[in-house]
Amino acid sequence: MKTLFNKFKKIIMLTLIIFSSSLAAADVSGKMIAYGCFSCHTEKSFNLKLPVPKLTQALIAFKYNKKQATIMDRIAKGYTDAELNAVATYLGNLK
Ligand code: HEC
Numbered sequence: 876m877k878t879l880f881n882k883f884k885k886i887i888m889l890t891l892i893i894f895s896s897s898l899a900a901a902d903v904s905g906k907m908i909a910y911g912c913f914s915c916h917t918e919k920s921f922n923l924k925l926p927v928p929k930l931t932q933a934l935i936a937f938k939y940n941k942k943q944a945t946i947m948d949r950i951a952k953g954y955t956d957a958e959l960n961a962v963a964t965y966l967g968n969l970k
Contacts, residue, residue: 905965908958912966927967934959 936942
């Protein structure tokens, strides 16, 4: 019984470690991607102040040619959906 509990404890700890480090990774890459956006956008321009779901939606729409663009379509195509989500999460939470 005790060894079984110990095994579970290890699995739970490992899951927590993996989960928390992947959250941290999303945070860091979101921030790093955002620095590239600031060469054209300031934090206040172009609606980078949109709420997270709207920002994600806009970026995904650019990527898949669902939103009219001169350049954002090409920029969005450079990122995975997960990276677009990460940058939207970072930008959407800037105060
Ligand atoms: C080379 C300049 C440039 C860079 C870099 C850039 N953008 Fe844009 N962005 C634009 C332009 C120009 C538009 C207007 C749409 C178009 O013509 O492509 C736009 C539009 C947008 C919009 C739509 C705003 C709205 O009101 O609908 C969002 C959201 C956005 N950009 C987010 C980003 C994010 C996030 C990044 C970084 C990954 C980024 N942009 C990088 C130039 C840029």
